[in-house]
Amino acid sequence: MKARATKWLAGIVAATAVSMVATTSNAATKPSAAAKKGGTITYAIDATVSGWCFSNALSGGPLGVTRMVYESLVDRDSKGNFIPQLAESWTPDAANQVWTFKLRSGIKFSNGEDFNADVVKLNMELGRGAVYSGKVGNYTFSNIAYGSTGVGVNANIVSIDAVDSTTVKITLDRPDSDFIALMYRAGRYVMRAPGQILTAAGTANTSGDKSCANWGIGTGPFKLVSFNPSEIVMARNELYWRKDAAGVQLPYLDGITVIVVKEASQRAAAVRKGTVDAAYFVSGESTFIKDLSNRKSQVTTYKGNISSWGQWMPNQNKAGSPFKYLNCRLAAAFAVDWKLYNQVRLKGLGQYSGSIVGTGHTMFSRSGAPSYNLTKAKDYVTKCNADLGSAAPFKITLYADTSSVSLNNVKFVQGMMEKAGIQFNAIYQAESAVLIAGTYRGGGNIYDFAEGTPAEGPGSGYVIPFFVSKAFPTTSKSPIANTALGKGYNTVIALGNHSDTTVDNLIYAAQAQTDPALKKKAWAEATAYIQSQGVAIPTVHTGSYTFLNNKSKLGGVGKFKNPDGKTYAPTADIKGFEWTGVWKG
Numbered sequence: 001m002k003a004r005a006t007k008w009l010a011g012i013v014a015a016t017a018v019s020m021v022a023t024t025s026n027a028a029t030k031p032s033a034a035a036k037k038g039g040t041i042t043y044a045i046d047a048t049v050s051g052w053c054f055s056n057a058l059s060g061g062p063l064g065v066t067r068m069v070y071e072s073l074v075d076r077d078s079k080g081n082f083i084p085q086l087a088e089s090w091t092p093d094a095a096n097q098v099w100t101f102k103l104r105s106g107i108k109f110s111n112g113e114d115f116n117a118d119v120v121k122l123n124m125e126l127g128r129g130a131v132y133s134g135k136v137g138n139y140t141f142s143n144i145a146y147g148s149t150g151v152g153v154n155a156n157i158v159s160i161d162a163v164d165s166t167t168v169k170i171t172l173d174r175p176d177s178d179f180i181a182l183m184y185r186a187g188r189y190v191m192r193a194p195g196q197i198l199t200a201a202g203t204a205n206t207s208g209d210k211s212c213a214n215w216g217i218g219t220g221p222f223k224l225v226s227f228n229p230s231e232i233v234m235a236r237n238e239l240y241w242r243k244d245a246a247g248v249q250l251p252y253l254d255g256i257t258v259i260v261v262k263e264a265s266q267r268a269a270a271v272r273k274g275t276v277d278a279a280y281f282v283s284g285e286s287t288f289i290k291d292l293s294n295r296k297s298q299v300t301t302y303k304g305n306i307s308s309w310g311q312w313m314p315n316q317n318k319a320g321s322p323f324k325y326l327n328c329r330l331a332a333a334f335a336v337d338w339k340l341y342n343q344v345r346l347k348g349l350g351q352y353s354g355s356i357v358g359t360g361h362t363m364f365s366r367s368g369a370p371s372y373n374l375t376k377a378k379d380y381v382t383k384c385n386a387d388l389g390s391a392a393p394f395k396i397t398l399y400a401d402t403s404s405v406s407l408n409n410v411k412f413v414q415g416m417m418e419k420a421g422i423q424f425n426a427i428y429q430a431e432s433a434v435l436i437a438g439t440y441r442g443g444g445n446i447y448d449f450a451e452g453t454p455a456e457g458p459g460s461g462y463v464i465p466f467f468v469s470k471a472f473p474t475t476s477k478s479p480i481a482n483t484a485l486g487k488g489y490n491t492v493i494a495l496g497n498h499s500d501t502t503v504d505n506l507i508y509a510a511q512a513q514t515d516p517a518l519k520k521k522a523w524a525e526a527t528a529y530i531q532s533q534g535v536a537i538p539t540v541h542t543g544s545y546t547f548l549n550n551k552s553k554l555g556g557v558g559k560f561k562n563p564d565g566k567t568y569a570p571t572a573d574i575k576g577f578e579w580t581g582v583w584k585g
Contacts, residue, residue, distance in 0.1 A: 001094040001482065002260055006107075007453055008548075011172065013258070018327070023143075025412025031365050032074075032276065033079045034581045035244065035246075035252055035555065035556055035581075036252065036256050036407075036555075036584065036585065037248065037252045037433050037436075037581045037583065038252070038253075038584070039166065039253055039254055039583075039584035040210060040253065040254050040255040040257065040584075041253060041255075041256055041257070041278065041552065041554070041584060042059070042256075042257045042258075042259060042260050042261075042275075042276040042277050042278075043256055043257070043258045043259070043275035043276065043278045043279070043280070043577075044261045044265065044267045044270055044271065044276045044279040044280065044447040045061035045062065045064070045065060045258060045259075045260055045274050045280045045286070046059075046060075046061040046260070046261070046264070046280060046281065046282060046403075047061050047062050047230065047260065047262070047401070047431075047432045047433070048062065048229040048230065048432070048433055048435075049062040049065050049066065049232060049260075050062065050229070050430065050433035050436075050551065051213035051214065051226070051256075052126055052169075052192075052196070052212065052213060052215060052216030052227075053144040053146070053148075053192075053196075053197075053211075053212035053213040054058065054126060054148040054150055054212075054215065055101075055146060055147060055149075055213070056213060057148075057149055057436050057437070057440050057441050059432050059436065060280075060282060060308070060544050060574045060576065061280045061282070061428065061544075061576070062323045063187060063188065063574060063576060064280065064574075064577055065232055065258050065573060066190070067187055067190070067220065067575045067576050068217060068220055068221065068222040068234055068256065068576075068579055069110075069216045069217070069218040069222055069223060069224060069234065070085050070190035070192065070218035070219070070220050071085055071190065071218060071219045071220050071567070072086060072183070072184065072185075072187065072188070072189050072190055072191065072453070073084050073085060073086045073087035073090075073120070073191070074087060074089050074090075074180055074183045074184045075101075075182055075184065075187075075562065076184065076187070076458070076568075076569075077562070077566035077568060077569070078558070078566075078567045078568060078569040080305070080458060080459075081566070082181070082184060083371065083566045084104075084562070084563075085562065085563055085565060086104060086107065086115065086191060086219065087101045087102065087104070087213065088101055088102045088103060088104045089101075089102045090102070090180065090183075092177075092179070094132065094174055095175050095585060096175045096177045096179065096512075096514065097171065097176075097507045098167070098169060098170070098171050098174075099170045099172070099179055100163075100167065100170075101120070101167070101169075101170070101290070101428050102166060102167055103115070103116065103117060103120065103165075103166040103167070103168065104166075104241070104563075105165070105166050106241065107160070107191035107219055107241045107396060108219070108239045108241070109195075109217050109218060109219050109238075110193075110217055110218065110220075110223035110239055111193055111196075111217050112255065112312060113137050113138075113193045113194055115219050116162075116165045116166065117162035117163065117164065117166060117167055117223060117317075118136045118137070118162050119136060119137070119167055119193075119194060120160075120162070120191065121160050121161070121162045121168060121193065122134075122141070122194060123137050123190075123191050123192055124154070124160045124168075124170075124198060125160060125195075125287075126145065126146050127146070127148065127150035127154060127189075127451045128150055128151060128153075128154035128155075128157055128478075128480055129145065129146070129147065129148070129150065129151035129416075129480045129485035129489060130145065130291040130479070130480060131143055131144070131145040131483070131488060132145065133146050135193050136194045138194075139194045139195060139198050141194075141197075141198065141519075143460060144198070145485060146196070147169065147485050147488065147489060147491075148399045149440045149492055149493055150472035150518060151436055151471065151480065151485050151489035151492065152184075152465050152489050152490070152491075152492050152493035152494070153182070153462070153465045153471075153485060153493060154480075155173075155465070155472050155476065155478055155480070155481070156172050156173050156174055156178075156478070157169045157170060157172060157173070157175060157478065158172060158478055158479070158525065159171045159175050159475050160166060163319045168485075173476055173477045173478055174508055174511060174512060175511070175512040175514075175515050176461075176511050176512070176518070177511070177512070177513065178362065178459045178460045178461050179306050179461065180459070180461070180546070181457065181458055181460060181461030181462060182459075182461030182462060183215040183461070184457065184458070184459075184461070184462075184463050185461065185462045186307065186341040186457030186575065186577075187416075187457075187574060187576070188263060188317075189574025191219060192216070192218060193216060193217035193218065194216065196212050196215060196217040197212055197214060197292075198212075199288045199315075201541070206404040207534075209385060213443075214227060215227065216512055219240075219581065220237065220240070220258075220580075221236070221237055221239065221240050221242075221250055221251035221580045222234040222235065222236060222237055222251065222255070222256060222579070223235055223236075223237045225255070226470055228242060229258070229260065230259065230260045231257065231258070231259050232257070232258040233255065233257050233258075234255055234256050234257075234258070234392065235254065235255040236253065236254055236255060237251075242563070242580070244581070245561075249261070249386070250570040250581065251579065251580050251581070252556065252581070252582065252583035252584070253364035253582065253583065253584060254580065256579060257420060259276065261279075262402065262403050263403060263404065264281065264285035264287075264403065264405050265287045265288060265548075267280075267281070267293055268290070268291065268547075269279075269286035270299050271292070271299055271548075271549050272292065272295060272299060272549070274355055274453055274551050274552065275547045276399045276549070277548065277552040277554065278407065278542040278546060278548045278549070278552070278554070278577070279493070279548050280289065280544060280545070280546055280576070280577070281391065281539075281544065281547070282542060282543075282544055282545075282546045283306075283346050283347065283350045283542035283543055283544070283545075284346060284406065284409050284542065286345065286347035286348075286349045287347065287351060287405075289347070290347050290349075291547050292547050293543075295543075296551060297315065297479035297550070298549065299547040299548060299549055299550060300547065300548045300550060300557075300558065301545060301547055301572070302545065302546045302547070302548070302570045302571045303453070303543065303545055303547075304543040304545065304546070304569070304571040304574075305425060305539050305543055305569070306342015306350070306351050306358060306542060306543040306576060307457055307458065307541075307543060308456045308541060308542045308543065308574055309356060309361070309454065309455045309463065309541055310338075310527075310538070310540045310541045310542060311356045311450075311454060311455065311465070311466075311536040311537060311538060311539055312332070312452075312536070312537045312539055312541035313449065313450040313454060313495045313496040313535070313536050314328070314329045314332060314446075314449060314497055314534060314537070315417050315444075315445050315447060315448055315449065315450065315495070315496060315539070316329075316446070316497050316498045316499075317444075317497040317498065317499065318444070318445070318446070318447075318448065318452075318497060321385075321395050321535075322384060322388055322391070322395070322450060323448070324446045325384055325388070326533065326534060327380050327383035327384040327387050328380075328384035328387065328388070328394055328418070329533075329537075330376075330379035330380045330534050330536075331377055331381045331383075331384045331394065331420060331536075332396075332417065332422065332532055332537065333370035333534050333537040334370045334371075334372065334374075334377035334380060334420070335372075335374070335377035335381075335416055335417045335420035335422060336372060336374045336413055336416045336417060336537075336539070337416060338352050338372065338374075338538070338539050338540050339352050339372070340416075341409075341412060341413065341416075341539075341540060343411065343541045345412050345443050345456070345464050346406070346542070349542075349543075350540035350541060351540065351541040352540050353366075354366040354369055354371060354406045354537075354538055355369055355527065355531070355538050356455070356527060356530060356531060356536045356537075356538050357419070357455070357527070357541075358541050361459075361463075362459060362460055362519070362520070362523055363460055363463060363510075363523045363526070363527050364524075364527070365523070365524040365527040365528050365531075367410075367527070367531070367532075368528035368530075368532030368533075369531040369532075369538050370531070370534070370537070371536075371538075373457070374419065374420060377420035377421075378390075378420050378421055381394055381420055381422060381567025382421075390521070393421075393423050394421070394422055394423060395423040395424065395425065395546045396422065396423075396424060396425070396448040396449070397424065397425040397426075397427070397428055397447070397448050398413065398414055398427050398428070398448070398449065399425065399427065399428040399429070399430070399435055399447055399449075399451065399523050400427055400428070400429050400449065401429070401432045401435065402428070402429055402430065402431055402432075402433070407427065407429060410427055410451075411427065414427070425562065426481060428447075434457065435447075439454070439495060440492055440493070440495075441492060443488065443491075443492075444491045444492065444496045444497050445496075446499060450495035450496065451509070452469035452539075454466050454495050455467075456574050457574070460510070460511065460523070464507055464511065465493040465494070465537075466493055466494065466495055466496075467494070467496070467503060467507060467530055467535060467536060468490045468494055468495055468503060468507055468509070469491075469498055469499050469500060469501055469502045469503060469504055470490045470491050470504075471486075471489065471490050471491070471492070471494065471495055471535055472486060472490055473504060473508075474499075474504070493505055496507070496535050496536065498535055498559065500533065501528060502537065503526070503529065503530060503533075504527035506522070506525055506529055506562075509522050509526075509528050510522035510523040510525070510526045514563060522580045544571060544573070544574065544576075546570070546571045546577045552584065553584060553585030554583070554584055554585070555582070555583050555584075556572050556581045556582050556583045557582055558570040558578075559581055559582075560578055560580050560581025560582075561581075568580075568581075
């Protein structure tokens with residue numbers, strides 16, 4: 001496997017050396033209309049897949065890889081609507097406090113295990129930090145528990161009941177009219193096979209001695225053949241539950257090899273020259289996205305939705321943090337011209353809405369939001385230093401991924417803050433998986449800022465957990481709240497590490513509203529307060545891009561439909577490219 005990865009890298013390096021002058025001659029080759037079964041492709045992503053278990057929080061590129069293996073109860077169609085996937089339907093009660101999911105029957109995991117209500121309960125219980133014991137399929141679980149960000153994300157869940165083999169009832173602590181957004185969780189709420197889950201306790205499963213983190217088993221179109229941080233090989237899941245309109249078993253492709261290419265320049269050269277069939281990019285890699293988008297004779301561009309909501313969250317209660325003072329938070333908020341950042345660093349590919357979420361989001365409001373003003377920033381720096389007293393001057397640390405693009409993006413922000421008088425330690429650089437682990441950890445975020453896009457996806461479901469002061473309010477009825485994991489992860493998602501319960505009260509009031517007009521007003525009030533207090537600083541919202549080499553003749557993109565006839569977007573949200581219905585000409 002190591003030799004094969006070295007071969008791919010050698011080809012990519014060679015491709016990078018070729019001129020990057022855009023080519024405009026010759027139209028893109030179009031494949032024939034008929035879908036074909038067979039063939040393999042190579043797909044380049046931007047970051048390593050750190051693992052496959054509950055505790056592995058992944059960025060967009062790696063998440064998309066795991067979504068080739070895993071599926072969720074809920075998905076989204078090309079118009080952004082929530083649609084059934086492993087679930088057949090869902091029904092809330094009148095108060096939006098009890099949600100009942102009807103599951104599809106006859107679905108199996110790639111290792112032959114049955115997907116059913118017991119499996120959903122197992123995944124959700126362990127995902128929320130419960131200690132689980134019981135028999136699921138051929139496996140007996142005895143006091144198994146996982147610590148993960150899901151403990152905080154699922155804090156509003158009181159109970160999960162498997163009513164029968166295809167019915168799951170979820171009871172919430174507080175009413176939530178937007179609960180489906182949480183069950184989608186920007187493509188992260190996946191179902192794992194019991195055999196994969198049990199291996200964390202040291203028991204071998206059908207994959208041998210591979211652990212939960214090192215071997216994913218799902219209901220998705222592909223299954224793992226081999227896995228290491230730099231290369232993932234997947235083959236068609238012969239037990240996959242879906243067929244196309246003609247009755248052909250999906251997926252069409254025999255397999256996909258995913259390679260990690262950190263440097264955007266190398267990834268761009270590889271897909272342009274055909275060293276790889278496809279490549280994934282994020283908005284921050286704008287120089288190469290712009291260049292590839294102009295090479296229509298060589299590659300085809302698929303743009304994802306902008307749904308990674310850009311906020312920087314000052315870490316208020318970290319030991320020695322200057323951000324415990326509002327003046328320091330506002331100094332940072334007014335110091336950065338995010339519109340300029342979008343123009344210069346992202347080439348206009350991002351979106352600056354002036355809010356912590358995008359313009360179409362249920363929480364959108366510009367009220368209370370600081371925007372770039374150097375004079376105000378300098379004034380707040382002066383006030384911040386007065387607040388700090390002997391701990392002055394105002395000095396912080398920023399962090400960046402090991403790629404040169406990430407480092408330059410952070411340096412650009414640092415330069416603007418320095419003009420306002422904010423001082424800096426050296427930029428801390430590490431692999432994205434290391435940074436994510438330090439941000440989302442039991443006991444709280446270890447960095448001065450949670451930078452980038454901690455909240456994502458449609459609806460409030462996967463945004464709320466990042467803004468509240470703690471996952472479990474004092475009045476929580478969740479049985480997890482007072483457990484070791486509940487206490488340890490109470491602030492793991494609250495990346496700003498604040499203690500302002502006014503934020504919580506405003507959010508919970510908005511969450512419970514069912515009247516559309518009152519709901520809009522309540523969310524505007526909550527968002528305005530969050531922004532005015534510098535709990536979260538609005539930055540640039542981003543999305544992803546996938547490029548396909550035209551010579552690879554990949555067909556069927558964007559035509560794949562779910563069982564209800566809804567079409568999936570080729571690349572949507574943060575969950576990656578939809579490969580299930582793609583075929584090779």
